[in-house]
Amino acid sequence: MSRALEGVRIIDASRVLAGPFCTMILGDLGAEVIKIEHHQSGDETRGWGPPFVNGESAYYLCANRNKKSMTLNLKSEEGKEIFKALAKDSDVVVQNFKTGTLEKMGLGYEELRRINEGIIVASITGFGNNGPYKDLPGYDYIIQAMSGLMSITGEKEGGPMKVGVAIADVLTALYTCIGILSAIHQRHATGEGQELDISLMDCQIASLINVASNYLVGGIEPSRLGNEHPNIAPYQVFSASDGDLVVAVGNDQQFKRFAQVAGMPELAEDSRFKENRLRVEHRAELIPICESLLKQRSKNEWKKILDDAGIPNGPINSISEMFNDPHVEAREMIMKVDHPLIEGLQLAGSPIKLSKSPVKVRQSPPLYGEHTGEILKEVGYSEEDIKNLKINQVI
Structure with a gap:
């Protein structure tokens, strides 16, 4: 049975949550995802815990299945050449470096399109590629504060409150997926790729939906209502x-x-x-x-x-009550994953139910650098070359 995005290759040069969650969704849909990790430290979320299971953090595991991991020093000239070699035969690059970082490395969209006219580069930042805040780092918590979300979250008489998950990151991941799939469709007609400028701030503002409209249309400054709805009762x-x-x-x-x-x-x-x-x-x-x-x-x-x-x-269920609900089980919202270090690993399932190309786990969340050698061989590097790359701290 074919996969929906079979034949699409993604270079995932992102880390933490928004980018990795986006690329995991694309991987779930069948794309080949190559996760590029820092050659010395890897994705920060590998160290975000507890809990850890055999050295793997639960946080990292939640957003990185259906990927291959390779380490790469993008500050080295050899590392940049390897990245370009991968980009030459890839469809999409997803990155969440600070604004302009990839360009300074000589790996921005304009550089990559010279070697691959159809390349799509999805750049995720806190505040976007223009505007007075473009150079500021963007963290989900800060975005929840600045977007107005926290001002409308919490009890009437209480203080502002963040949402219980990194919702700005999750929404950004979803908007980025939509943008990437749209760009792939556009490329079928034109043969050309493009760059996506996606910001956490923009995505969270767009997701204020009716609350934003209440202000823009009605001039109403929304306030915290606790668990009440501003427009409906009871x-x-x-x-x-x-x-x-x-x-x-x-x-x-x-x-x-x-x-x-x-x-x-x-x-x-x-x-x-x-x-x-x-x-x-x-x-x-x-x-x-x-x-x-x-x-x-x-x-x-x-x-x-x-x-x-x-x-x-x-x-109002606890998390344990939710995962023990027979409906959740029937909807296959718990995935059992074969992992080299973790017996009986379970992950939250995919909500995307496709009748002819269903989501499946082809690859457990990869170990740090697990596929570096395999990927390098695919682009023409020998065992001796790989050994020298390690010695020179390129990988």
Whole structure:
């Protein structure tokens, strides 16, 4: 069975999360991904822990399956020549050095296109290739702060709060994938590659979606609402008799059904609550009523009642509860991976379900420099050459 991106070769000169997560997705889809790592230290996330298993960090493992790893000193002339040799027969380069770094090395887009007209270079930075912040380093946490995301995250009376995962990095990885696939499609028509200028800041701003629109269109300065929704009610966390759940009433018909199964059908006829905009306006009156009703039953009871009524809801699971959910198992969201050092390695699965070219793990997250010799031989280096490259600290 063919793979969706079979025949596409990616040089992954990125590290940490946004770039590596992007290239892992492309690798999952069938692309050959060559991960270029610093010849002395490798990807920083190899040291980010605990937890570690046989020297491999959980953080590194989460974003690097379906790749080959080679070490390379890109500051050496021989290292640059090797990089160019790889680029000559590759489709995409993904890099997240500081703005202008690859250009200073003589490995930027303009240089690479001279040896490969179809090359696509995806450059991921904190703030992009122009603007007053272009030379600043970009970390997910800083982007969450500067993009406004933290100002709208947290409880009303509390302080700003970051999201529990590096969400700016993850979103940037996804936008970069979209850009790369678009550039590959464009190349089919023109034969030419192009450069993608992707910034964490841009991606996080774009992902503010309706909150950004509320400000741009309505002039409303968004504030923290905790677990409430700025435009919909009731749409938040509630406490059942034995724990917490989310009830997300998305329209007026759902609210009528909610009022019915909650035992207060008259709520749907109340002039304060008949329409969503009125429920949002009278949120302070509505929510205490909903809270008192939902406390009367357990999470599991409400789950069945609300599911049967077609009202979106769900318990607030811990990570262990989520991974033990039979639906998660049925969706194959845990991948079992053969690894040379870690017996029974499990990784979060891919959400991309393709009927004719399904995602599969062809390569476990590679050991540091595991494929250096193999890759060098493919571009014409002999065993003796490789030995000399090691002596000269090129690899």
